[in-house]
Amino acid sequence: MHQDVVLIEKEALSLPLDQRALLVERLFQSLGREDELITQRWSEEAEKRLDAYYAGKVSAVDGPSFVASLRRELA
Template sequence: MGSKELLAEALKLKLPERFALVEGLLESLDKPDAALDEIWAEEAEKRLQAYRQGRITGVDMETPFRE
């Protein structure tokens, strides 16, 4: 069955069933990447330590949005 036929069949579903189908499809596209999460966690720790040691300073939240 091609995508057009599949869509036609999906549109025949009741609204809650279509919602569940869409939710499942979107979830299948958004899989977390454990390796990437680990890299970001390490980077966040490095930045926090640098901040606490005074090697870097913070920026108020409004500054980046003004620039």
């Protein structure tokens, strides 16, 4: 891997989670490959999850609690 890429990767990984997610989204968009099928599938998945929530099949978890549990898992 080129040294510049290694440095950028190291810096990106040190960003807070929300900033890394934004960076990933922007990099993906920069590829110019916003695939309609992917967008459609994510939309369908979001609808399915929302329907499950409304039906009482799953419960909601607030963002800070989820991030805290994710950090515990990854530690």
